[in-house]
Amino acid sequence: MQPILTELLNLPGIEVENYTKVADRLILEVEAKTTKAKCPRCGEESNHLHQNRWYFARDLSISGQEVLLKVNRRQFKCKKCEKPFSEELEFIGKRRKQTRLFWV
Ligand SMILES: [Zn+2]
Secondary structure, X not given: OOHHHHHXXXXXXXXXXXXXXXXXXXXXXXXXXXXXXXXXXXXOEEOOEEEOOEEEEEEEEEOOEEEEEEEEXXXXXXXXXXXXXXXXXXXXXXXXXXXXXXXX
């Protein structure tokens, strides 16, 4: 965990795990703090990690430096439905409009 970068990013429930610098871009690896997510089908909570799925989103710039968020939107598997589902990341939903073009 990167406490200073986590504080700087200031997204509730989100931690900066790591960072790298590529050319003039700062890439922050971020992940939700919670270890479980609620199944959108049945509402059951699952902590059974199915797989990690990484996305890139352009975010703010810090001191004129472009910052990319490398977001781990994890997939959990619901024991009840026996199907995987992606966790809800509130900040992605809110920013999707601005960041859609940059998602890969
Ligand atoms: Zn379910």
